[in-house]
Amino acid sequence: MSRSLLSFLLLSSPLSLIGPSVAHPAEVRPQDSFQHESGHSCTNLVIPFNVTENSDGHFEDDNYSIEVLHNFMDFRDFRTATYHISGIYCTPPAQATNKQDTIQMLVHGATFSKIMWDWPWQPEKYSWTRRMHAEGYPTLAFDLIGSGNSSHPHPLYEVQTQLIVEQVHHIIKLLKAGQIGGMKYDKVAYIGFSIASIAGVSLAYQVPDAIDALVLHGFTWDIQDLYPAFLSGLQVAANGLEKPEWKKYAAEYTTQMNPAGRQAAVFYGDFDPEIVPVDFYLRDLDTLGLSISLAYHLVTPNLYKGPVMLANGDQDATFCGRSCGSAPYALYDRFPNATDHDIKVYPQAGHGIHLHNHAQQLMDDTLAFLKRNGF
Ligand SMILES: *[C@@H]1O[C@H](CO)[C@@H](O)[C@H](O)[C@H]1NC(C)=O
Ligand SMILES: *[C@@H]1O[C@H](CO)[C@@H](O)[C@H](O)[C@H]1NC(C)=O
Ligand SMILES: *[C@@H]1O[C@H](CO)[C@@H](O)[C@H](O)[C@H]1NC(C)=O
Numbered sequence: 001m002s003r004s005l006l007s008f009l010l011l012s013s014p015l016s017l018i019g020p021s022v023a024h025p026a027e028v029r030p031q032d033s034f035q036h037e038s039g040h041s042c043t044n045l046v047i048p049f050n051v052t053e054n055s056d057g058h059f060e061d062d063n064y065s066i067e068v069l070h071n072f073m074d075f076r077d078f079r080t081a082t083y084h085i086s087g088i089y090c091t092p093p094a095q096a097t098n099k100q101d102t103i104q105m106l107v108h109g110a111t112f113s114k115i116m117w118d119w120p121w122q123p124e125k126y127s128w129t130r131r132m133h134a135e136g137y138p139t140l141a142f143d144l145i146g147s148g149n150s151s152h153p154h155p156l157y158e159v160q161t162q163l164i165v166e167q168v169h170h171i172i173k174l175l176k177a178g179q180i181g182g183m184k185y186d187k188v189a190y191i192g193f194s195i196a197s198i199a200g201v202s203l204a205y206q207v208p209d210a211i212d213a214l215v216l217h218g219f220t221w222d223i224q225d226l227y228p229a230f231l232s233g234l235q236v237a238a239n240g241l242e243k244p245e246w247k248k249y250a251a252e253y254t255t256q257m258n259p260a261g262r263q264a265a266v267f268y269g270d271f272d273p274e275i276v277p278v279d280f281y282l283r284d285l286d287t288l289g290l291s292i293s294l295a296y297h298l299v300t301p302n303l304y305k306g307p308v309m310l311a312n313g314d315q316d317a318t319f320c321g322r323s324c325g326s327a328p329y330a331l332y333d334r335f336p337n338a339t340d341h342d343i344k345v346y347p348q349a350g351h352g353i354h355l356h357n358h359a360q361q362l363m364d365d366t367l368a369f370l371k372r373n374g375f
């Protein structure tokens with residue numbers, strides 16, 4: 001391991017200012033603000049989110065049954081609860097031409113956290129937000145419930161795909177209502193990776209006008225390779241692994257157990273081997289509830305009328321096995337009413353497309369897609 005890498009792993013990032021929430025605010029609560037070294041300004045937020053139980057029957061651990069799957073299939077919530085979402089809202093530096101009416105909402109994948117969007121190691125190459133702020137876009141990145149510094153409720157009955165769909169919908173509504181950053185955003189560009197792409201597709205199906213532009217990274221509808229991929233990624237109970245902060249979680253909070261399994265899940269082909277230990281160190285959690293429920297959300301949003309983009313690594317082990325083939329082109333059939341379809345498949349790349357050597361190309365392509373659609 002090189003010295004610069006080692007010192008990176010030992011140093012804390014700007015995100016270390018964000019602590020887990022202790023209070024229970026009813027409104028979005030700004031915690032602290034700071035000027036980023038590259039000129040943009042950011043504010044850490046705690047965003048409350050209420051959910052009401054509507055499952056058919058109330059389930060506890062000891063009465064798990066096939067009915068649980070039926071409730072996943074029907075997009076139900078199993079608990080009434082208030083959750084806390086840890087977010088970071090940033091506005092571009094003064095010299096950039098501010099997009100004003102558009103915000104990029106950045107939603108991470110399972111076993112990642114909001115840190116994936118402002119990658120702290122070699123940010124000039126990998127940080128999505130740094131690039132987008134320079135291009136004039138404000139951004140909101142946040143931790144999904146069950147990840148990062150957001151709430152960690154029951155990993156089967158609560159942290160499941162429908163909760164994520166409702167969480168992202170809640171945040172879009174707050175952005176449009178001017179409750180985040182004091183600015184009413186007319187246009188929300190949803191940029192999702194992996195499970196967040198699935199949640200974006202499902203929201204576009206359930207509420208077709210919620211998202212204005214939909215960008216899907218690291219995703220296809222073809223998930224025959226997904227469960228073998230979980231196994232080859234060697235996901236195990238996180239509470240037995242190296243991070244002390246994971247000890248308190250139930251065994252259905254999972255993640256990759258070793259660097260080799262993580263590498264198989266995230267990388268292929270054209271990447272810098274030095275990023276592998278950084279990614280392993282920054283990895284976050286997945287849950288049994290997400291893994292079981294996500295297949296029910298691979299739907300066809302036939303009433304969605306915005307533009308849609310899909311970007312994949314051709315050797316995405318999680319969604320495509322050895323090669324994606326024609327799987328990404330299902331985008332046309334799955335979004336028959338979309339105003340624009342854009343498909344990018346990067347050769348020599350695995351699932352974590354933001355972390356390969358073509359990271360800036362992915363940003364160029366996403367920017368071109370957004371701009372030609374008026375975002
Ligand atoms: C969560 O908060 C801790 C402590 O402030 C910080 O070190 C960590 O980077 C934060 N994680 C995320 C995903 O924001
Ligand atoms: C969410 O629930 C909490 C606790 O029941 C309550 O105090 C709060 O007002 C609710 N917020 C909204 C927006 O309904
Ligand atoms: C699960 O068990 C609890 C008691 O432990 C009971 O109240 C509840 O109705 C049961 N739920 C179902 C769906 O059978």
Ligand SMILES: *[C@@H]1O[C@H](CO)[C@@H](O)[C@H](O)[C@H]1NC(C)=O
Nearest residue numbers: 301302303304305335336337
């Ligand atoms: C496109 O949307 C309209 C409703 O606006 C719907 O009637 C139609 O069936 C949709 N097209 C397809 C191919 O699903």
